[in-house]
Amino acid sequence: MQLDQLLINVEHSIVHGNTEMEVEGIAYDSRNVREGYLFIAIKGLVVDGHDFIESAIQNGASAVIGEDRAKLESCSAKRCLHTKNSRRALAILSANFFENPSQSLGLIGVTGTNGKTSTTMLLKTILRTAGHKTGLFGTIENSLDDEILPAHHTTPESRELQEMLGILRNKGAEYTVMEVSSHALALERVYGCDFQVGVYTNLTQDHLDFHPNMEEYFQAKLSLFKQIDEMEIKNPKGRYIVLNNDDSYSKRIADTVSCKVLTYGIHAESDYMAKNIHVGLNGIDFELIHPLGSLQMHLRMTGEFTVYNCLAAVAIALEEGIETDIIKRSLAETKVPGRFEPVQEGQDFAVVVDYAHTPDSLQNAIRTAKQVAEHRVISIFGCGGDRDRSKRSIMGKIGTEESDYAIITSDNPRTEEPTEIIKDILAGVTVPARRYETITDRRKAIQKGIAMAKKGDLVLIAGKGHEDYQIIGTKKYPFSDLLIAREAIKERDE
Known part of the structure; x- marks a missing residue:
């Protein structure tokens, strides 16, 4: 596609060069650039694509568009274009390139x-x-x-x-x-x-x-x-x-x-x-x-x-x-994986896995559990690391007040210390200590919740739903609430 056609509806000005070229592809990651590509430099949340303009040119970029005019003026690309909004430009360029x-x-x-x-x-x-x-x-x-x-x-x-x-x-x-x-x-x-x-x-x-x-x-x-x-x-x-x-x-x-x-x-x-x-x-x-x-x-x-x-x-x-x-x-x-999904291995109590990871969704899940449970609702929940900290105490309050018993545990701690996340959750807890406990290891928390369940109880495992991994640090490790719950039910019966 010709560059001038690609630029239709993209607000831009020419820094140097012209728009007379055939564009073979578009990329915003310099590592994905090939000969004849247009490179879109984006200021990301962590990395600034403008710092990789020369790398993109070395990989074959024939044209560059970005927001930082100073860096564009000094770049060695044959064609450099300036736009006020690189992200919007990328969206329009992408739609145009793939013919809307x-x-x-x-x-x-x-x-x-x-x-x-x-x-x-x-x-x-x-x-x-x-x-x-x-x-x-x-x-x-x-x-x-x-x-x-x-x-x-x-x-x-x-x-x-x-x-x-x-x-x-x-x-x-x-x-x-x-x-x-x-x-x-x-x-x-x-x-x-x-x-x-x-x-x-x-x-x-x-x-x-x-x-x-x-x-x-x-x-x-x-x-x-x-x-x-x-x-x-x-x-x-x-x-x-x-x-x-x-x-x-x-x-x-x-x-x-x-x-x-x-x-x-x-x-x-x-x-x-x-x-x-x-x-x-x-x-x-x-x-x-x-x-x-x-x-x-x-x-x-x-x-x-x-x-x-x-x-x-x-x-x-x-x-x-x-x-x-x-x-x-x-x-x-229709059933949706990990959305109030029952785990049935012939036990005389209910186990449900749900993706609830916000204050509102946790409250909805627990209240639904109370509607369908014959006796107690035992909730197992945590909060994700490197995410909205202000909701942790709110979820602590909801999870412990709405449940008959709650086990506060890890979710995806990411780069935060799991015990520190749990402290944030506990800041919102006002119920007596006999109604909850903390178990940092999520597998052990699930095992404990299922082990303590009696006939007619419902164990709600909230937060991860369909996910088959747990993020600890910057790595994903295999972890499925559903599979661990099944194992715990079978172990209980042995």
Whole structure:
């Protein structure tokens, strides 16, 4: 592709050289540059790409674009371009290079603190059952129908994202469902993506290690819906957004956009509502009220939070013209790994693994556990290292107050000392010492929780869900809550 074509919609000025060249590829990592590439220099959170301009040129870069004009003026590239926002430039350049694949993919973006993974997987199942070839980008997997690719970030960097969207387009995908994280929005990874639908689940405290405060966290989420609205104004094609009407931030989103808005909820009057909810350990039943009537729903997943995710998925499915019997059948069969997932080895008590790692999701998981448990709820939880410290004491308070007994342990400590993280959690604990204990080793904590369970109890193992690793220092070690729980149940019976 010619450089001048690649630069369409990219705000830029020429530092030296011209735009008359054929671009063989684009890269923001100098190690990935080849002959005839355009190198995009990005100031990262840790490393500044401008420091690697000469390395990129040595590897074959024929053109460079970046924000630091001084470094661009002194670089030896034949063509140097300046832009005010390298991340945005990368996103647009990537979309242009891969010929704007999102425009033909029926792209659906789901954002919010909790519920993104379940909502996207429920929606993918419905679309596939209806016969649509469907792509998925998410926390658990990136996939096209049954073809699975590992997921390393909730939302990939814009260059990789556009390349993968191009692959999905070339393989005939009709829809693509994407988890859109606040990091991806703030770092403009999805800028230039043409979303047909945007979904908002909720906003509760998380990621305040990255966002300075809750307002900036919200503004990052809001940018997705602004982007959809702006694209609909420029090029109308029936884009719409779907909002959780029980969440206080939804009104602010609705007031910001002019495109079509659909709402869902359990309490506030909404377009899609759930009534007569019955929660059990192995599933949930409820009546779904929608603009054209009602549906009696059964899901193998449980918890009120699951109802919200289901409502969002059904709202889109019906809006896209999918028949109600297909919706009911597909949702009745869907389970999401690590989301209130029962572990059953024939024991007379329940064990559940859940991804809950925020104050709100931990509270929801424990309250669901209390609804379905016959007797005590024993919760095992911790907090991740090198992440939002302000939520630790809050989770300590919730985890110990809401549970009958709590075991505070390690999650992914990363480069922090696990005992120091636990101290932060304990700062919020006010219940008597007889109602909790601390066990730093997560494996031993799971073993203890299962060993102490009696008939009718429920052991909730929260925080890691589907993850099959634990991050200690900067390394990942094999670790699965699900497998360790199974081993502990079997050992108990020996």
